[in-house]
Amino acid sequence: MPVPVDDAAAGHAVANLLADYAACIDSDALEGWPDFFTDDCVYRITSAFNYARNLPIGIIHADSRRMLEDRVAALRKANIYEKQGYRHIISVPRIVLRKGAVVDAEAGFLVVRIMHDGVLDLFATGRYVDRIDFEAEKPRFAEKIVVLDSEKIDTLLAIPL
Amino acid sequence: MISVADARADAMWPDTGLTRVPYALYGDAAIYARERERVFMGPAWNYLALDCELPNPGDFKTTFVGDVPVIVVRDADGAINAFENRCAHRGALVCLERFGNARALTCVYHAWSYDLKGKLKGVAFQNGVKGAGGMPPEFRREDHRLRPLKVESFAGLVFGSFDPKTPPILDYLGPEIAPRVRRVLPRKVKVLGYFTQVLRNNWKLYIENVKDSYHASILHLFFTTFRLNRLSQSGGIVVDASGGHHISYSKVEPQSADGDYEAAALRADNAAFGLKDPSLLSGRDEFDDGITVQILTVFPTLVLQQIQNCLAVRQILPKGLDRTEIVWTYYGFEDDDAALAGMRLKQSNMVGPAGYISMEDGAVGAFVQRALPGAGADSSVVMMGGAGAESQPTRATETSVRGFWKAYRGLMGL
Numbered sequence A: 001m002p003v004p005v006d007d008a009a010a011g012h013a014v015a016n017l018l019a020d021y022a023a024c025i026d027s028d029a030l031e032g033w034p035d036f037f038t039d040d041c042v043y044r045i046t047s048a049f050n051y052a053r054n055l056p057i058g059i060i061h062a063d064s065r066r067m068l069e070d071r072v073a074a075l076r077k078a079n080i081y082e083k084q085g086y087r088h089i090i091s092v093p094r095i096v097l098r099k100g101a102v103v104d105a106e107a108g109f110l111v112v113r114i115m116h117d118g119v120l121d122l123f124a125t126g127r128y129v130d131r132i133d134f135e136a137e138k139p140r141f142a143e144k145i146v147v148l149d150s151e152k153i154d155t156l157l158a159i160p161l
Numbered sequence B: 001m002i003s004v005a006d007a008r009a010d011a012m013w014p015d016t017g018l019t020r021v022p023y024a025l026y027g028d029a030a031i032y033a034r035e036r037e038r039v040f041m042g043p044a045w046n047y048l049a050l051d052c053e054l055p056n057p058g059d060f061k062t063t064f065v066g067d068v069p070v071i072v073v074r075d076a077d078g079a080i081n082a083f084e085n086r087c088a089h090r091g092a093l094v095c096l097e098r099f100g101n102a103r104a105l106t107c108v109y110h111a112w113s114y115d116l117k118g119k120l121k122g123v124a125f126q127n128g129v130k131g132a133g134g135m136p137p138e139f140r141r142e143d144h145r146l147r148p149l150k151v152e153s154f155a156g157l158v159f160g161s162f163d164p165k166t167p168p169i170l171d172y173l174g175p176e177i178a179p180r181v182r183r184v185l186p187r188k189v190k191v192l193g194y195f196t197q198v199l200r201n202n203w204k205l206y207i208e209n210v211k212d213s214y215h216a217s218i219l220h221l222f223f224t225t226f227r228l229n230r231l232s233q234s235g236g237i238v239v240d241a242s243g244g245h246h247i248s249y250s251k252v253e254p255q256s257a258d259g260d261y262e263a264a265a266l267r268a269d270n271a272a273f274g275l276k277d278p279s280l281l282s283g284r285d286e287f288d289d290g291i292t293v294q295i296l297t298v299f300p301t302l303v304l305q306q307i308q309n310c311l312a313v314r315q316i317l318p319k320g321l322d323r324t325e326i327v328w329t330y331y332g333f334e335d336d337d338a339a340l341a342g343m344r345l346k347q348s349n350m351v352g353p354a355g356y357i358s359m360e361d362g363a364v365g366a367f368v369q370r371a372l373p374g375a376g377a378d379s380s381v382v383m384m385g386g387a388g389a390e391s392q393p394t395r396a397t398e399t400s401v402r403g404f405w406k407a408y409r410g411l412m413g414l
Helices: A007-026 A030-036 A048-052 A065-077 B004-012 B029-040 B169-183 B203-211 B261-265 B338-350 B361-374 B399-412
Strands: A037-047 A060-062 A084-090 A094-099 A102-115 A120-133 A140-148 A152-154 B020-022 B046-050 B059-065 B068-074 B080-084 B099-101 B120-122 B148-154 B157-161 B189-199 B228-230 B233-239 B246-252 B266-268 B291-298 B302-307 B310-318 B324-333 B379-381
Touching: A007 A030, A007 A084, A007 A094, A007 A102, A007 A120, A030 A037, A030 A065, A030 A140, A037 A048, A037 A065, A037 B189, A048 A140, A048 B189, A060 A065, A060 B338, A120 A152, B029 B310, B029 B399, B046 B059, B046 B068, B046 B310, B068 B157, B080 B157, B148 B169, B169 B233, B169 B246, B169 B291, B189 B361, B203 B291, B203 B310, B203 B324, B203 B361, B203 B399, B233 B399, B246 B399, B310 B338, B324 B338
Parallel strands: A037 A140, A152 B189
Antiparallel strands: A037 A060, A084 A102, A094 A102, A102 A120, A120 A140, B020 B379, B046 B157, B059 B068, B059 B099, B068 B080, B080 B148, B148 B157, B189 B324, B228 B266, B233 B246, B246 B291, B291 B302, B302 B310, B310 B324
16 A cells, blocks of 8 residues: 555545454454554553553553464453444544654544443443554554543453454 | 341351352342441451552542542651541542642532641631621531541551551451562552453452452463463462451472573463463563462452562452442552563453453453342352361362451451
């Protein structure tokens, strides 16, 4: 994919990437989820409270795509949780910085959790703080920090955000 | 006065010692109120804060003892004080923020103002306005103050108790537990972050889960699924004399503890089943004793966790009959080197609300809570490892669960 030449092109490309990303998770195609990331990516879920204070701990803290593959394998084979799914609603992304083939962008998100018995909960809101690498044939997240507005997690977080 | 519900629970506890637990205890409003009075506000120490969260005079934090809101503050003399977060005038919350710094604690409602020792120092319009109104002459500021808690620090943990008769913290912890608290808090602590996990179950179901070593390898399949074997590990359960505190630990045998137990303690039998990136299993024997896991509880609701190098304080807060919050405070030490700091972050994948070996614990209490409506006078069965609450050299036991109920029944008079 060509490197975006201006903010409008970058915004369009990032919006498409985020739409594909949400569709992957929401359709339970998690095996494809790690492919949205570079080999040496950082993926972290934190809270706005921790993020604002530079407190480094994450609910999930991965520094390689292989760790994301392990996460999916664990969800499929090891971890026990009630069947559930997500519906992501992601805002129009804001382009923060373009530098060569790298674009920094932020987008707000809202995730509804759908339990197997039909119960719907507003599970998470927050923002994605993303660094996207356009060098390869398709754009990938070199860094995705999921900054949750609230630090309260209801019950458990199995499926990634 | 014993309410109808109290009397029912009294009568309901079967005559089988600690091996049965009435389900009525998890869903009864009268029991919940009695717990607040006799356990949380009774002769028990409740975790309030880490000393390092309040480094400077005026630093305060708001938290809870049970479900009772509390302020913890460091005063000008450097002492840490704690008060019920309830204005002596009309009962409003005095501090609203989670953390802050203040020279005085002032209620927003009518600006009654307290010093950092909880003494009432200012009453707005005490002398009225233009000679009219105001407090009557018999009103004395010294008759009103924020309700204090007794406060003690131990190994950087700040505890509070509403009951002046609570024994000193060192006596409360006892000779088996105190050194194991110090073990995971040997140096200057640095907070690495916070999360709160909301559980849809009664608080006691989570405490029982923490103390239940029986379920660990059955409910949590991460290690077995990926064939990550723990080689030559021993372990056991320590229950203190009161029953209320416990330690569950596992240990690599000394001959294989070589300071880097990645290879020795955890390895995949078969690469096909292993992790693609096993770096989260890399650990260091940072306390030089080969103990890779130590889960410690202090009655009623503090959990201190060491899972390899992932260290955390879990403060358990009841939020109603069927709602509980776990406040996770992850920590390391000021002098952590970069490698150790990195291990702590990576190993956090194993614990917490999304933890490989813990996420099930977020839901399993609710599985019990949701099954309760028809339980009536029935009781759960807690017979693994006998009928007592003594220390045992195995984790195939429910001895520390029975220990909790022993301490609980003593305070609750049940």
